[in-house]
């Protein structure tokens with residue numbers, strides 16, 4: 001990776017980025033964080049370096065992130081705020097949010113009723129909230145091209161547009177809980 005830091009809204013968003021991003025070397029993954037992220041203060045903005053190792057090819061890589069001066073932390077219990085702003089993510093695209101939602105939703109479905117299941121459902125709902133931030137106006141049921149960060153994601157839109165239907169995502173969201181307070 002080059003030295004330009006990626007812009008993140010929170011450490012939770014960085015963790016999800018690692019979960020959703022393919023290895024830059026072999027294009028597989030998943031990427032596993034090697035060590036707790038290090039942080040340094042730089043001109044009022046925080047930066048975080050995250051070293052990861054690819055589980056497929058074993059190669060390490062490193063990502064550098066810029067965080068807001070006061071990144072959000074826990075919302076309630078273990079649930080973390082991903083992005084308190086209305087702006088869509090700049091590191092995880094709409095396609096990756098929908099994949100993260102599906103992974104968390106399936107994990108919740110396999111989990112017995114209890115606090116763990118509820119946490120997974122809340123996290124799945126957060127991923128849908130982030131995906132929905134990419135939609136521009138009420139006229140279009142599909143996200144704009146700018147909501148996709150690479151060609152493989154744009155191909156997914158072309159081949160499976162129904163996966164990206166705003167109405168479909170809103171109906172999934174309605175079945176999931178929202179955090180209290």
Ligand SMILES: [Zn+2]
Nearest residue numbers: 023026054057
């Ligand atoms: Zn790899």
